[in-house]
Amino acid sequence: MSTWDARRQGEAGQRNKPADMAMTFRNLCRSSPWKWQSLRFEYVDRAAADSPNLDPTGTDAENPDPDNTVQAWLRRPGALRLESAAGVVLHSTTGINDSRDGFYVSSTRKTWLLPPQLVTPVYDDGGLVRRRPEAAYGEPCFGNGRFAAALDPVELAGNAPVPIEFPNTNAVELGPITAVDHQGRPALEAVVTPNAAYRPTDPLAPLCGPGRNLIRIDVGTGVCVSSRSLENESRGSGHWLRILAVDEYMLDDLFLAESMNLTDVRRHITWDISRGA
Numbered sequence: 037m038s039t040w041d042a043r044r045q046g047e048a049g050q051r052n053k054p055a056d057m058a059m060t061f062r063n064l065c066r067s068s069p070w071k072w073q074s075l076r077f078e079y080v081d082r083a084a085a086d087s088p089n090l091d092p093t094g095t096d097a098e099n100p101d102p103d104n105t106v107q108a109w110l111r112r113p114g115a116l117r118l119e120s121a122a123g124v125v126l127h128s129t130t131g132i133n134d135s136r137d138g139f140y141v142s143s144t145r146k147t148w149l150l151p152p153q154l155v156t157p158v159y160d161d162g163g164l165v166r167r168r169p170e171a172a173y174g175e176p177c178f179g180n181g182r183f184a185a186a187l188d189p190v191e192l193a194g195n196a197p198v199p200i201e202f203p204n205t206n207a208v209e210l211g212p213i214t215a216v217d218h219q220g221r222p223a224l225e226a227v228v229t230p231n232a233a234y235r236p237t238d239p240l241a242p243l244c245g246p247g248r249n250l251i252r253i254d255v256g257t258g259v260c261v262s263s264r265s266l267e268n269e270s271r272g273s274g275h276w277l278r279i280l281a282v283d284e285y286m287l288d289d290l291f292l293a294e295s296m297n298l299t300d301v302r303r304h305i306t307w308d309i310s311r312g313a
């Protein structure tokens with residue numbers, strides 16, 4: 037199955053076929069690299085419950101901290117632009133067109149891995165990824181590792197299913213899974229508890245903290261749009277994300293510190309010819 041088919045069949049398959057919801061949830065967490073190429077979104081890193089700017093009792097569909105919302109444009113692989121709520125540029129990728137010849141001279145086997153979009157995973161019957169191949173995974177990071185982990189939440193599922201004869205070897209244990217609406221987009225929500233096998237992308241900022249966590253995964257992209265701790269000592273900590281657009285065309289100029297000032301060849305260019313006296 038091609039990547040194009042997988043992006044769309046996953047959504048239709050989940051609506052039309054009965055499925056093991058736990059398997060569907062985990063496969064959705066593995067599917068992000070094959071579901072989109074560019075993303076425009078809003079992102080908020082949630083503070084703990086004692087923060088004066090956060091109401092941990094609010095619903096996950098609501099922005100917990102509008103004043104500290106980050107506007108983001110991301111184009112795979114590695115191009116990222118971030119703006120504050122006031123429109124101030126916080127970060128813009130500057131090396132997306134740099135030569136990599138020096139990088140490969142001292143390369144290891146890992147540096148020669150292909151981007152995940154160029155390799156084919158094992159899909160389930162609904163078009164979601166059941167087993168991820170070896171590839172050059174990794175999303176741009178900002179602030180802490182939770183930002184990158186939310187864009188590709190494979191840490192909640194692992195690269196492949198675990199053997200059925202070994203209980204509690206999944207990365208996380210899943211409570212009841214429900215279909216919800218998150219800012220106008222369908223998502224799957226579950227109360228999640230980490231096991232000993234859980235290996236977060238950033239141990240200091242995991243998607244799933246100790247104890248119970250409320251996790252929400254966007255059905256169309258496989259992005260983790262909300263994580264929130266339900267434990268008293270860390271209640272409310274996590275993140276919130278709102279997807280604004282998927283697979284928009286994004287020019288290089290959007291991610292560069294200085295515009296390349298390319299000429300728009302669709303416009304007529306006038307020539308001023310000076311006349312001699």
